[in-house]
Amino acid sequence: MNTILINNIEEIKKNIKEWKQENTKIGLVPTMGALHKGHASLIETAKKTCDKVVVSVFVNPIQFGPNEDFDKYPRTIENDLELCKKLGVDIVFAPTPKEMYGENTKLSNTELTFVCPPYNLVDCLCGKARPGHFDGVATVVLKLFNIVKPDYAFFGQKDAQQLFILKKMVKDLNIDLTIVPCPIVRETDGLALSSRNTYLSKEERENALTISKALKEIEKLYNSGTVDTNILFDAGFSILNHNIDLEYLEFRDFETFEKIHTARKNTLVAIAAKSGKTRLIDNIILG
Numbered sequence: 001m002n003t004i005l006i007n008n009i010e011e012i013k014k015n016i017k018e019w020k021q022e023n024t025k026i027g028l029v030p031t032m033g034a035l036h037k038g039h040a041s042l043i044e045t046a047k048k049t050c051d052k053v054v055v056s057v058f059v060n061p062i063q064f065g066p067n068e069d070f071d072k073y074p075r076t077i078e079n080d081l082e083l084c085k086k087l088g089v090d091i092v093f094a095p096t097p098k099e100m101y102g103e104n105t106k107l108s109n110t111e112l113t114f115v116c117p118p119y120n121l122v123d124c125l126c127g128k129a130r131p132g133h134f135d136g137v138a139t140v141v142l143k144l145f146n147i148v149k150p151d152y153a154f155f156g157q158k159d160a161q162q163l164f165i166l167k168k169m170v171k172d173l174n175i176d177l178t179i180v181p182c183p184i185v186r187e188t189d190g191l192a193l194s195s196r197n198t199y200l201s202k203e204e205r206e207n208a209l210t211i212s213k214a215l216k217e218i219e220k221l222y223n224s225g226t227v228d229t230n231i232l233f234d235a236g237f238s239i240l241n242h243n244i245d246l247e248y249l250e251f252r253d254f255e256t257f258e259k260i261h262t263a264r265k266n267t268l269v270a271i272a273a274k275s276g277k278t279r280l281i282d283n284i285i286l287g
């Protein structure tokens, strides 16, 4: 299987044009690289649904705040390419920031066109701690959609708010593709896979395990009949290791994204917390 690495927008567009002439079903898996089994599961799902699969690898500067980890974010393109080859990916699209954003140096909305998702969806959960983050995500994803013109795009439920916002963008802007949500992949001990897990020391990783344990506890209580989100919150919070710095633990309707006080089917229980300096997110959807 030949996997082609392309860094250039015009070049990938040529490939896409040829595929389109042959009525090929194209799948896109957008990533920031440092690929792990979570990304692999998205790629495998894409392979099952589509004739051709493009994986983008791009650490997108415009979705990082000034004090965030853009510079130290792991970049492992050789390994990523190897994994993509094994999984039968057709094209790995890995542009540079200059290729994506041209000569613009400020990379802000004073000189670039941005996509702004609805305020209510960005001014909560991760968006509260990361102002501008989802504008950056929506902007780069729309650019990738315009470049790759996929029929299907695959996103992990691990980034539940991102998934919700991108579905809304596709609907609101009449983008002609289907977003396919993919379940969270975890280590056997429950830790949700993330490229940022590589930042964790042994002890920080141990402490971080209590994040998924807290979610499990909430799910267990809910399954045995507790629906008051205050009680569920307290039960989850009590499981968190005292060195875990909780940013939020919230209950939202996964259909509307409204905050809810009585848990029910399709309730998103979302958590963000720091273990050491590393910010981690995780969630479950109650059944």
Ligand code: AMP
Pocket: 030, 031, 032, 033, 037, 038, 039, 041, 042, 154, 155, 156, 157, 158, 159, 182, 183, 184, 185, 186, 192, 193, 194, 195
């Ligand atoms: P990232 O490279 O972190 O931007 O993630 C790229 C895509 O992979 C996003 O759609 C994520 O939601 C998804 N993803 C990341 N981690 C996981 C995981 N543990 N399980 C499933 N999908 C994931």
